[in-house]
Amino acid sequence: MAKLGPSGYSPYPVAVYENLLNPPPGKAVMFNEIVDEEVAMREAAKAMLTRDNPTIFPGPQVLYAWNDEAKEKARLVRKMAEVLGAKIIPMYDYRPKYPKIDPEKEINPNHPNLTIWHNNIKACIFIGVHCHYANVALKIIRAETDCFTIAMCGMAGHEDAMITLRDQHTEEIEKFIRIAEEVKRDLGK
Amino acid sequence: MQKTEQVQYNRAGQRVVSPEYMLFEAPRTKHFMTGSEVVKEAVKRSSVDASVSYPITPQSEAAHMIGELWVEGYVGVYFRGESEFGVMSEIAGCAMAGARTITTTSGPGTLRAMENFPMWAGSRLPIQLVLMARGINSPLSIQPDNLEVSFLLDTGCMIWHAETAQELFDMIIAGFVVAEQPDVHVPIVTVVDGFFISHTREAVMLPPDDIALPPYNPYKAPMPPIDMEMSPGRFLRDPYVMKSNYISYATHASWQFEVRAAIERSRPYAKHLLRGLIEEFGDPEGDLVFVASGTAAAQAKEATQILIHEEGVKARVVRLKTLRPFPTQELIQAVQGAKYIFVPEFNVVGWLEREVRRALYGHVDIPVIGSPRVAGGMTMPPEFIVKEILQFLGKEVKHVV
Numbered sequence: 001m002a003k004l005g006p007s008g009y010s011p012y013p014v015a016v017y018e019n020l021l022n023p024p025p026g027k028a029v030m031f032n033e034i035v036d037e038e039v040a041m042r043e044a045a046k047a048m049l050t051r052d053n054p055t056i057f058p059g060p061q062v063l064y065a066w067n068d069e070a071k072e073k074a075r076l077v078r079k080m081a082e083v084l085g086a087k088i089i090p091m092y093d094y095r096p097k098y099p100k101i102d103p104e105k106e107i108n109p110n111h112p113n114l115t116i117w118h119n120n121i122k123a124c125i126f127i128g129v130h131c132h133y134a135n136v137a138l139k140i141i142r143a144e145t146d147c148f149t150i151a152m153c154g155m156a157g158h159e160d161a162m163i164t165l166r167d168q169h170t171e172e173i174e175k176f177i178r179i180a181e182e183v184k185r186d187l188g189k
Numbered sequence: 190m191q192k193t194e195q196v197q198y199n200r201a202g203q204r205v206v207s208p209e210y211m212l213f214e215a216p217r218t219k220h221f222m223t224g225s226e227v228v229k230e231a232v233k234r235s236s237v238d239a240s241v242s243y244p245i246t247p248q249s250e251a252a253h254m255i256g257e258l259w260v261e262g263y264v265g266v267y268f269r270g271e272s273e274f275g276v277m278s279e280i281a282g283c284a285m286a287g288a289r290t291i292t293t294t295s296g297p298g299t300l301r302a303m304e305n306f307p308m309w310a311g312s313r314l315p316i317q318l319v320l321m322a323r324g325i326n327s328p329l330s331i332q333p334d335n336l337e338v339s340f341l342l343d344t345g346c347m348i349w350h351a352e353t354a355q356e357l358f359d360m361i362i363a364g365f366v367v368a369e370q371p372d373v374h375v376p377i378v379t380v381v382d383g384f385f386i387s388h389t390r391e392a393v394m395l396p397p398d399d400i401a402l403p404p405y406n407p408y409k410a411p412m413p414p415i416d417m418e419m420s421p422g423r424f425l426r427d428p429y430v431m432k433s434n435y436i437s438y439a440t441h442a443s444w445q446f447e448v449r450a451a452i453e454r455s456r457p458y459a460k461h462l463l464r465g466l467i468e469e470f471g472d473p474e475g476d477l478v479f480v481a482s483g484t485a486a487a488q489a490k491e492a493t494q495i496l497i498h499e500e501g502v503k504a505r506v507v508r509l510k511t512l513r514p515f516p517t518q519e520l521i522q523a524v525q526g527a528k529y530i531f532v533p534e535f536n537v538v539g540w541l542e543r544e545v546r547r548a549l550y551g552h553v554d555i556p557v558i559g560s561p562r563v564a565g566g567m568t569m570p571p572e573f574i575v576k577e578i579l580q581f582l583g584k585e586v587k588h589v590v
Contacts, residue, residue: 014446016453022372060413094413096430110430110440131371131411132313132447139443155409156372156454 004162006144013142015159022157022166029157029164037165037172038179044125044150044163045084045180049187051123051148054086057107059129060093061154069170070128076173077127083180085189086125089115094133109133113144123148126161127168134158152176199236201263203401208366212359212462215396222393224386227354228293228319229254230395231361232264236404238288239266241280243273245298246331247383248321252293273298277305277318284314287407289365292316295383296323296330299337303344309376310345310448313412315368315405316376318346319361322535323383324566332566333384335483338512339540345448346376347455348513349463350482355393356510357381363462365402371409373455375448380512382484382535411451452514459511466516469523471505472497476528477578480520480545482509484569485533491571496578500587504578509541517548524549529581530557533574537564 015032023029028040048054062073081088091107103114109129115121124147126134134151138160141147150165151158152173157166165172197205206215211234222230228251232240240259242252259267266283270276273294280292294302299320309316324330325337341348347368351357360379368377381387430440460466468486471493479489486508496502507523509516524530530549532542542559549557561577563569579586 012442012446014450016450021454021457111436113439114436130413132374133412135411135447135450136440136443139446140439143439143443155411156370160450 004146004148006142006146013139013160020159022159023164025167028166029159031162040163040165041176041179042183044165045176045183046187047123047148047150047163048084048086048125048180049184049189053119053121054084054123055119055121056081056084056086056088056125056127057091057129058088058127059091059133061130062128063090063092072170073128073173076170076177080125080173080177080180083177083184087119089119091129091133094130107137109137112137112141116141116145116147121147123150125150125152126158127152128154131155131158135160197403199401199404200265201236201401203234203236203399205236205403206400208363208402208462211362211396211400211402215400217394217396220393220395221390222354223250223388223390224321224354224357224381225250225254225388227358227393228361229258230398231358232291233258233398234396234401235291235362235365236289236401237264237291238405239280239283239290240264241268241270241276241283241292243270243276243294243298245273245295247323247387248293248295248298248319251319251321251387255291255293273302274305277302277309280316281305281309281312281314284309284316285312287405287410289369289405290316291319291361293319293321295321296325296337300325300340303340306341306344306346306376311444313374313410313448313451314376315365315374317361317364317368318376318378319357320378320380321383321387322380326565330566333382333484334536334564334566335380335382335534336536336538336540336564338380339536339538341378342513342540342544345445345452346378346513347373347452347459347511348378348380349459349511350380350509351386352483352487352508354386354391357386358393358395360463362402363459365405366462367455367458369405370455370458371411373451373458374411375451375455380483385484456514459514463510465519466509466511466514467519467523468508468510469505470508472503473505474526475503475505476526477502477504477531478524478527478529479504479506479531479533480509480524480541481506481533482512482541483535485535488569488571488574489533492574492578495571495575500575500579500584502578502582502584512544515544515548520545520548521552524553524555527555530555531561531578532557532559533569534559534562535564535569537562
């Protein structure tokens, strides 16, 4: 990720074409730099606490009770939203909705910009979204909006987010919440 | 206290080992095999769930032998499709259901199935296609010619080009591992030049057949495996995706770029398991460089030996193991110091020459010569390459072909 958007659509923004790949295990990517996970978490918390209408977009992997980890992650997402003072707009699944989606209440990976425009969202966290859909959505958000995107991924990460955190399981999410609480105190909020 | 090691077995009763152990550490024994037989040996060690086949020369034998593996219990599902289009659609169905899949095809079969390859990529299916390349022109030819590879270059599949049966074995195993990485997860086409590799025997070193790759875990897929439950895919029913409006264009643009981005993400994994995306051979200071892949690289290596040892020409080969991702940076680095770049190929259009020119443009100022080039089933003896080089350099030609 080279810069905060909107970065336009010609050429379409794709971080790997700017020679940026996902971070190695234990690290994070912040814009176009590989940094320690904690540094990225701190900046992510700061963005969510200082930008307008921060929103968490939880995906099916934390919205449905597939397993114990998913249930625990869902609980932590709620706690994260409380600490960050963020709204939650779910990405229930990736199915089309009829007659059409209400983008104010629900986000779809194929047209996430509608949700961001409707709600004037300036910072967001993707969590529990399947990697392909997160990547498709993050590229569109980069192209079309100036939203500061943060991806908390259980796999290898999403280089098209402004901050990408990889291998995020319950322990790492708890760590992020602790850091967010610290940042909030430091900001006097 | 001693740590207890948990040993896992797959459905065939093979011990599950890591890809690194399979490819780099397991003891190997020597065998004398055709490329088709080697496909069977690789599939046998890859915990494959499903394979669909259809006969077309020169890959029929490989497909047949995967069927034998099903009989022996190494492959979960195996059946014959109605045509190559049927095969590539049915294997997609198997992959959508969460299976590790492999199929094989050649020449006109590749083109008949063509619509499926971008569909595989867009649906993020890590299917492996072993392509034993053959001619695709009319009049019909069954001879070796790899023109069909140029049609596949922009389908959104990874494409690797094996030089030998040994490399085909290793690439098939590595191919599953790289293609199934959650951040990659696109199809992989492992190419060999038909007949030259599929039908000739060579010494290959194989690990024992009682070990196998860990089974595929579809729960790590970047799309839910059931996402295609509404044929041809539930995302195609989204009015925002399928209408002609700006929002749908943005979706399609992002989707297509994401597939290409996924191929780029495969670089570090492929580099690790293939021990680099390129191989360098010959005189490291050679100012005459052959850039080639597959059988053309093998022939260029033979020619390089003659040029160095019998003609006093400093030559070297940069062999490309992967075509998608294209090893641009490695190539730019490897051709430093070259005076001439020759690109020998087994096809009429010179698709590799085009790729090389594109990769080097603006980075190095070295003439790229699309030669020697044969097509339609011709062979390319090393002496033929040597003759071409000597003529180019204005030297006396002693090797007459």
